[in-house]
Amino acid sequence: MHKSRLACFVIDCQVDDIEPGANFWAAALAYPAGDADDKYVVLEATPTGPKMLLQKVEHPSRIHLDIETDNKEAEVQRLEKLGAKIVKVMERWVVMEAPTGHRFCVVNPQRPDFHTASDVNVWE
Numbered sequence: 001m002h003k004s005r006l007a008c009f010v011i012d013c014q015v016d017d018i019e020p021g022a023n024f025w026a027a028a029l030a031y032p033a034g035d036a037d038d039k040y041v042v043l044e045a046t047p048t049g050p051k052m053l054l055q056k057v058e059h060p061s062r063i064h065l066d067i068e069t070d071n072k073e074a075e076v077q078r079l080e081k082l083g084a085k086i087v088k089v090m091e092r093w094v095v096m097e098a099p100t101g102h103r104f105c106v107v108n109p110q111r112p113d114f115h116t117a118s119d120v121n122v123w124e
Helices: 019-029 071-079
Strands: 003-014 033-036 041-045 051-056 062-069 085-089 093-097 102-105 121-123
Touching: 003 019, 003 102, 019 033, 019 041, 019 051, 062 071, 062 093, 071 085, 071 093, 071 102, 071 121
Parallel strands: 003 051, 062 102
Antiparallel strands: 003 062, 003 121, 033 041, 041 051, 085 093, 093 102
């Protein structure tokens, strides 16, 4: 048995400076910018909603999802059975591709309420 849920919308930004993009999305979504460094900016979402993260990337700009889980291996296997493919295994996450061609990541728990929330899916 393992658990999973939508953790985060990641806004991939192919830019030299992520700050203007962070300022735009923070204002557009009314989510104040939180922790930041040269590559990442966290937008402070509602306590019960998915996180928003801006990420500086080298590939074209796009948005992808992160699915958080307490068992990455089991979640990846479950998603493969549904038709997803592994694109790349990283140290802390697994990049996958849905049958529709959309990429997403399987990650360890990101939101602080993961283990106690009622909106977490439980899989056998």
